[in-house]
Amino acid sequence: MALILNLETATTNCSVSLAKDGKVISIKEFDSANYSHAEQLHNYIKEVLREASFSLQDIAAVAVSKGPGSYTGLRIGVSAAKGLCFSLDVRLISIPTLESMARQLNVPQEHLIIPVLDARRMEVYSAVYDRDWQEIRSTEAEIITEVSFQSYIATNTVHVIGSGAEKCRGVLDHPNVIFDTAVVPSAREMAHLSQKKFEASDFENIAYFEPFYLKNFILQNKKT
Missing domain, CATH: 3.30.420.40 (ATPase, nucleotide binding domain)
Known part of the structure; x- marks a missing residue:
């Protein structure tokens, strides 16, 4: 049994799901323009585990939405995922944000x-x-x-x-x-993708993994 915790924080939707063998068994999410990720993410992690009657020690991997998206949102999600992976000694999986959106x-x-x-x-x-x-x-x-x-x-x-x-x-x-316009990235669609990567042993280096920011992609003309 592969129990994977999925974290989606790339946009305004703070979303966490717990999946067993690629099927979502618990999910918690809230889409707010105020970006509640810093306040809610760890609470949502606790809630999905409690609702499914599992603990952090039961998970085999943590999957995180890797971007592109909000710089701050991505940092929060990746930092949380890395912290969990280090402390629990489990694998880190990254999921392309736009692909999980398309799967809706x-x-x-x-x-x-x-x-x-x-x-x-x-x-x-x-x-x-x-x-x-x-x-x-x-x-x-x-x-x-x-x-x-x-x-x-x-x-x-x-x-x-x-x-x-x-x-x-x-x-x-x-x-x-x-x-x-109603489609937002969600940890629900991450479940299938993270399971596929887990089965293929497609994991990230926890120490060196960085989000896919695509930042500073437009060269601005400087005024003289």
């Missing part, structure tokens, strides 16, 4: 999923997945313009999801695009 949708054949997280101004973090959640374009940071994602939109129905979807809605005017 089940779409028809030929449809694509583009999770987008709001960054600065007209910038977003995004990736492109097919209906089987296979990555067909890796994570990038980009400024949204009228030509963004056009090679996918022109020939496919595209689901643009996440906190950056509203920003995209104001720019991408095409009948093939479906927007969903």
Whole structure:
């Protein structure tokens, strides 16, 4: 039996799940624009363990959402995950934030999923997945313009999801695009992914692992 604790703190949603053999058996989450992660994360960890009648000593690994996302949110999640792994002597697993978002949708054949997280101004973090959640374009940071994602939109129905979807809605005017701003990263979708990585022994180096920030990706012109 693999019991894995999953931590998601990359955005406004503070989310913790406990999964047994890839199935969620307990979850606690709260989506707040005030970023309650520092106050709530460890409380949620205690709550999901108590609800499932397990203790920290029972877990085999800790999985953490690795980003991209909020710098502070990612730091909180990764710091908590590392601390638990060191103290419990268990493995650390990292999960791509955008992939777990994409797995919230089940779409028809030929449809694509583009999770987008709001960054600065007209910038977003995004990736492109097919209906089987296979990555067909890796994570990038980009400024949204009228030509963004056009090679996918022109020939496919595209689901643009996440906190950056509203920003995209104001720019991408095409009948093939479906927007969903309600999707946020959740520890629920992490369960299947963390189990797969656990079975493949795909673990991170606890001492050296860092979140995938994608920060400072736009070079700003300095005023003279």
